[in-house]
Amino acid sequence: MIKKITIAIDGYSSTGKSTVAKQLADYLDYIYVDTGAMYRAVTYFAMQKGYISENHFDKEALINSLDEITVGFEKAKPFETADVLLNGKNIEAEIRTLEVSSFVSPIATVPEVRRKLVHQQQLIGKQKGVSMDGRDIGTVVFPDAELKIFMNASAEQRAKRRYEELLKRGDKVVYQDVYDNVVERDRIDTTREDSPLIKADDAIEIDNSEMNLEDQFHIILQLAKDRIAGRI
Numbered sequence: 001m002i003k004k005i006t007i008a009i010d011g012y013s014s015t016g017k018s019t020v021a022k023q024l025a026d027y028l029d030y031i032y033v034d035t036g037a038m039y040r041a042v043t044y045f046a047m048q049k050g051y052i053s054e055n056h057f058d059k060e061a062l063i064n065s066l067d068e069i070t071v072g073f074e075k076a077k078p079f080e081t082a083d084v085l086l087n088g089k090n091i092e093a094e095i096r097t098l099e100v101s102s103f104v105s106p107i108a109t110v111p112e113v114r115r116k117l118v119h120q121q122q123l124i125g126k127q128k129g130v131s132m133d134g135r136d137i138g139t140v141v142f143p144d145a146e147l148k149i150f151m152n153a154s155a156e157q158r159a160k161r162r163y164e165e166l167l168k169r170g171d172k173v174v175y176q177d178v179y180d181n182v183v184e185r186d187r188i189d190t191t192r193e194d195s196p197l198i199k200a201d202d203a204i205e206i207d208n209s210e211m212n213l214e215d216q217f218h219i220i221l222q223l224a225k226d227r228i229a230g231r232i
């Protein structure tokens, strides 16, 4: 039987982590988990309840209602991506807005939120054969992952990609707002006390500012194959 490994893909926002994590999972027939979507789902819940808005965040109310939140995934056609579910309802489209992006980093600083989601992520990945992307996968969720990738790209390049993605969805956004959001999320994600975004010592760093998706996939796939075969 072919050995199954755990693949942890961390890095800055909008570096294409989810794209490559998904490509790897498809190719290797692994489970794919977008952990950012889980934090976004909790953020959407907090927004719906009025716990977070511009200049207001009722952390205690969110912590007290964490038991009311169930985050899940369901396969979505036509590309067999995984859509996120909040209490059984598909909210994939709702969590990708710039508004959710602007509230998600403060929500992800809350240790109680992290504990709940990390526990769920560890259960999903228990059997190995998982490709998971996020900020703390190689450092906190799976410190023993066989393959750890840390993705980076210039803030300008990331903002440009995100901006184009939002425009394609039909969202009315201004480039500068998207850029500011990318920079602000970097700041919060790297400086928070609980599980900040840092490169694990044994992670391989990939800067994809000048790389196309296909080249990036082949580089990381080769690393995964080498790990599976025990070559590196």
Ligand code: DC
Pocket: 013, 014, 035, 036, 037, 039, 040, 104, 105, 108, 133, 134, 135, 136, 137, 185, 189
């Ligand atoms: O990957 P993303 O941009 O969808 O993630 C949204 C936010 O969630 C990100 O700004 C930080 C947070 N996050 C986190 O703190 N830990 C993770 N494992 C994944 C995401």
